[in-house]
Amino acid sequence: MMQSETIFGQAAAPLSLAVLVLPQASILEVASTLDPLRSANRHLGRAAFDWKIVSPDGRPVPLTCGLELPSAGGLDAAEGAEVLCVIAGFRQSEVATRPLIAGLRRMAPRFRAVAGVDAGAWVMARAGLLDGHRATVHWEDLEDFTTAFPGIEVVPDRYVISGRRITAGGAAPALDLMLHLIRARHGAALALQVAGSFITTARDGTLPQISGGGPGAGREPRVAAAIARMEARIEAPEPTAATARAVGLTARRLEALFKAELGMGPGAYGRDLRLQAARRLVTDTAHPLQAIALRTGFASQAAFSRAFRQRFGISASALRRPR
Secondary structure, three states, rough: OOOOOOOOOOOOOOOOEEEEEEOOOHHHHHHHHHHHHHHHHHHOOOOOOEEEEOOOOOOOEEOOOEEEOOOOOOOHHHOOOEEEEEOOOOHHHHOOOHHHHHHHHHHHHOEEEEEEEOOOHHHHHHHHOOOOOEEOOHHHHHHHHHOOOHHHHHHOEEEEOOOOOOOOOHHHHHHHHHHHHHHHHHHHHHHHHHHHHOOOOOOOOEOOHHHHHHHOOOHHHHHHHHHHHHHHHHOOOOHHHHHHHOOOOOOHHHHHHHHHHHHHHHHHHHHHHHHHHHHHHHOOOOOOOOHHHHHHHOOOOHHHHHHHHHHHHHHHHHHHOOO
């Protein structure tokens, strides 16, 4: 029978995890999930956490970096673990097949908790495991995820714990989540030791996934604040003068700071930010190009097409076309 108590409670007994890794997941997300637990075991001198990798078909999992991750078996091999963690990245709609979704739905009640990293939230949601819960997903997918699953309270947090359902927005939030798990079960001192091993600090789950973290933003807080405004206004970009006023600067001073920190002015940076967002939508979604143009702040599809080709050396339609 499944235990009912939370996994985020002080405990001496080992915690067992089955990590379901889907094809085209990121090796960084796998490492961010497992290496903090490995480090915790090392610092404790005992196995406080144990885990096994499973895959949809029991075969090695091809990752985005070109490596294959060995697997202990298919989803049924997760039987007996206390926690199931689903790690997914690109093409989740293809690799998370109907039989896999059905298997997740069938097996979920057997675990004390089910977690999803990055697109793992999509997989959980498709299995109905997040209905009525709070959840997060990678920041690039927040809008589409919210539209696709109106029964889920979607938030832009780094990670979310909602009862027995846990979601993390990506690799760095997964590391934050694991540090929180280690702290909850074994104390703050161990969590600090593990964080120190990776030369990082734990961030609270309620913090936003992105906050103006572009190059140079850490040195100049007003540049970081301006970038954060741009990131929040991809669909409806504001004039540079308005951004400057919002961060307490003149447009001329903001221009100078951007060029000193980033090598380009705020207008050019904001435009590139929107085009990078457009490129992700072109390659990773099936949205019509006209809709992508509007969602990335272009007044017309023609203007979008010109800017896209100029930036990437290929038209948006050609980039989307299968090769």
